[in-house]
Amino acid sequence: MIVKNIKDVESVEINMEGAKDVIKKVPVGIKDGTPTMSFRVFQIKPGGCTPFHSHPQEHVNIILEGEGILVNEKGEGRTLKVGDFALVLPNEKHQYKNNSGETFTMVCAVRKEYE
Amino acid sequence: MIVKNIKDVESVEINMEGAKDVIKKVPVGIKDGTPTMSFRVFQIKPGGCTPFHSHPQEHVNIILEGEGILVNEKGEGRTLKVGDFALVLPNEKHQYKNNSGETFTMVCAVRKEYE
Numbered sequence: 001m002i003v004k005n006i007k008d009v010e011s012v013e014i015n016m017e018g019a020k021d022v023i024k025k026v027p028v029g030i031k032d033g034t035p036t037m038s039f040r041v042f043q044i045k046p047g048g049c050t051p052f053h054s055h056p057q058e059h060v061n062i063i064l065e066g067e068g069i070l071v072n073e074k075g076e077g078r079t080l081k082v083g084d085f086a087l088v089l090p091n092e093k094h095q096y097k098n099n100s101g102e103t104f105t106m107v108c109a110v111r112k113e114y115e
Numbered sequence: 116m117i118v119k120n121i122k123d124v125e126s127v128e129i130n131m132e133g134a135k136d137v138i139k140k141v142p143v144g145i146k147d148g149t150p151t152m153s154f155r156v157f158q159i160k161p162g163g164c165t166p167f168h169s170h171p172q173e174h175v176n177i178i179l180e181g182e183g184i185l186v187n188e189k190g191e192g193r194t195l196k197v198g199d200f201a202l203v204l205p206n207e208k209h210q211y212k213n214n215s216g217e218t219f220t221m222v223c224a225v226r227k228e229y230e
Contacts, residue, residue: 002202003193027200028175035173037152058150060143078118085142087117
């Protein structure tokens with residue numbers, strides 16, 4: 001078994017097209033020998049966002065800090081706050097945005113192939 | 116996509132042999148149409164614990180509230196606190212305990228077959 005605190009996990013800036021002010025950490029992933037699931041943590045700074053895109057794998061989100069917006073394929077936004085869980089299904093177009101004044105932090109779990 | 120707050124998810128008391136004062140919620144699971152991963156939330160009251168057992172699937176934990184102990188197959192305990200992530204590998208014997216004075220709340224993600 002492995003135990004890690006998120007504060008001790010290396011940060012990487014996301015440079016994908018459409019991403020702005022997003023930091024990624026992988027507290028549980030392929031390097032840890034995870035059998036099937038990878039757990040990424042994204043920190044989106046105020047004004048930042050992820051790409052508006054889709055992919056053939058699902059996302060499961062757990063909100064850890066702050067407030068963000070999950071945009072659906074119609075472009076409609078829904079607020080995400082601490083205590084919320086979200087399931088984005090395979091091939092659903094989606095985007096995460098931070099229109100608040102504080103950092104928005106969430107877990108984004110995926111199958112390890114999409115880590 | 117589905118968004119739910121943990122406060123709105125039904126609680127079930129765990130009656131497995133070896134479990135004491137443990138509540139389970141499933142914010143993302145089979146009923147939600149999850150493709151591969153189920154997200155359970157366990158709340159262990161002060162003095163409570165899960166069974167000391169093993170199973171052929173992994174657990175991934177995210178600590179949301181309070182402080183608990185993750186016991187390994189040798190019976191050694193490791194403290195879990197907010198911000199910690201844990202990976203328990205398939206067939207590793209383990210137990211979660213709460214020796215603190217406050218409720219201990221964690222996510223325990225599994226492949227949906229083990230929900």
